[in-house]
Amino acid sequence: MSFFSQLFNRPAINQVEPQQVQEMLARIPRPFLLDVRTPEEYKQGHISGAELIPLQELSTKMGRIPQDREVICVCASGSRSSAAARQLSAQGYTVSNLRGGMGRWTRAGFSVKTGMGK
Numbered sequence: 001m002s003f004f005s006q007l008f009n010r011p012a013i014n015q016v017e018p019q020q021v022q023e024m025l026a027r028i029p030r031p032f033l034l035d036v037r038t039p040e041e042y043k044q045g046h047i048s049g050a051e052l053i054p055l056q057e058l059s060t061k062m063g064r065i066p067q068d069r070e071v072i073c074v075c076a077s078g079s080r081s082s083a084a085a086r087q088l089s090a091q092g093y094t095v096s097n098l099r100g101g102m103g104r105w106t107r108a109g110f111s112v113k114t115g116m117g118k
Contacts, residue, residue, distance in 0.1 A: 013082060013085040013086060013089060013095065013096070013097050014095070014096040014097065015078075015096070015097050015099040016072065016096045016097065016098060016099060017099055017104075017108075018098065018099075018100075018104055018105045018108040018110055019108065021047075021072055021098055021105075022110060024070070024072065025049070029068075029069050030049075030069070031069055031070040031071065031072050031096075032051065032065060032066055032069045032070070032071045032072070033047055033049055033050035033051060033072050033074060034050070034051055034053060034065060034071055034072065034073050034074065034081075034084065034088075035047070035050040035051065035052050035053070035074045035075070036053060036054060036055040036058065036073060036074070036075050036080050036081055036083075036084045037052070037054065037055075037074075037075050037076055037080065037102075038054055039052060039054070039116070041076060041102075042116070043114065043115060043116055044114065045102065045106070045112035045113070045114050046074075046102070046112060046113055046114075047074060047102075047105065047110075047112065047113070048111070048112075048113045048118070049118055050074060050118065051064070051065075051118065052116075053065070055075070055080045055083060055084055058084055058087060058088075059087070062088070062091065065088070065093065067092065067093060069094075070094045070095070070096065071085075071088055071093050071094065071095045071096070072095075072096050072097070072098060073085040073088070073095060073096070073097050073098065074098045074101060074102060074105075075098075075101045075102070076101045076102050076103060077100065077101040077102075077103055078097060078098065078099055078100050078101040078104070079101075081097050081098060081101060082097050085097040
């Protein structure tokens with residue numbers, strides 16, 4: 001596949017709003033929250049329960065992500081998490097991207113957890 005066909009024929013990734021993610025987190029089974037930011041960004045504030053796998057490590061740590069649950073990708077603005085979502089989707093994962101990332105999450109008034117613990 002050529003570069004241009006890869007660029008323009010990418011599958012659409014489901015985009016979810018913070019309110020939708022909050023509702024999804026109340027379901028059983030709960031979706032897997034994947035935070036693809038840096039450890040420093042994660043430490044400053046993340047969604048409770050989110051697993052940190054920085055984007056540059058995703059290809060080598062994909063085995064830590066369950067394939068039997070929906071995955072919600074999160075970053076600061078939605079850009080890195082969109083790239084992660086495309087990568088996971090290509091590997092057969094059911095995946096969504098948090099539109100607007102943590103910036104939109106906090107502007108919506110949802111809580112964040114600080115530190116390195118989930």
